[in-house]
Amino acid sequence: MSTRDLAPAVDVIALREFLAERDEACPSCSYSLRGLTTDRCPECDEPLVLRVNLAEARLGAWITGLVALVACGGAGAICLLVVVGVSVVENDWPTGDRFFMIVTYPAFVASVAVPAAVALALPRGRRWFRKQGRAARLWVVLGGWMLLGAFAGGFFLLVP
Ligand SMILES: [Zn+2]
Numbered sequence: 001m002s003t004r005d006l007a008p009a010v011d012v013i014a015l016r017e018f019l020a021e022r023d024e025a026c027p028s029c030s031y032s033l034r035g036l037t038t039d040r041c042p043e044c045d046e047p048l049v050l051r052v053n054l055a056e057a058r059l060g061a062w063i064t065g066l067v068a069l070v071a072c073g074g075a076g077a078i079c080l081l082v083v084v085g086v087s088v089v090e091n092d093w094p095t096g097d098r099f100f101m102i103v104t105y106p107a108f109v110a111s112v113a114v115p116a117a118v119a120l121a122l123p124r125g126r127r128w129f130r131k132q133g134r135a136a137r138l139w140v141v142l143g144g145w146m147l148l149g150a151f152a153g154g155f156f157l158l159v160p
Contacts, residue, residue, distance in 0.1 A: 012039045015050045027127065061137050062120070062129050068144030069117035072151055076110030079155060101155070109151045116144075 018024075019036040026033055031043035039048050083102045087093045094102055119125045120140075129137060 011050060015039055015048060018050055061141050062126060065129070065137075065141040065144045066117060066120050068141070068148045069113050069120060072144065072148040073110050073113035073117050075148070075155075076106040076108075076113060076151060079106040080110060105154065106151075109147065113144075113147060113151075 016036060019033050022034060024033050025031065026041040026044060026046065026048070028046045029041060029044040031041055033041065033048070036042070036048070040046065041048060080103065083094070083106070093099070120129060129140065132140070
């Protein structure tokens with residue numbers, strides 16, 4: 001038996017020793033792993049490994065995607081509030097294509113971007129984002145910025 005064959009067993013022993021007296025939460029379901037006797041979470045059955053990690057997690061991509069979604073949701077909501085406010089004060093509501101561009105479009109964008117930003121900002125969303133591969137994380141970030149670009153471009157170029 002080589003040392004390579006022994007590595008998984010040694011890893012399980014190290015994991016058990018590490019968790020024997022520590023209150024660590026499962027990265028998947030947050031269940032307390034204190035006193036764990038196997039290499040699987042007793043709650044969600046995910047396999048667990050003991051690893052060395054960076055003291056500061058890399059959050060750049062997550063923050064970049066979150067900023068785009070918050071900006072997009074905020075811009076859509078603010079545009080909608082301004083249009084509704086002005087329409088109420090002047091008692092003159094936009095109609096036809098204009099109604100679509102300055103009421104329906106911002107409402108649609110805000111209704112997509114705000115829930116997406118909230119979901120991504122929650123601890124569960126951050127964990128989900130971290131678990132994604134590099135390509136999937138890039139698509140989330142690009143999607144947020146493309147939504148913001150499409151909204152800003154569509155709203156400010158077509159509305160005036
Ligand atoms: Zn778990």
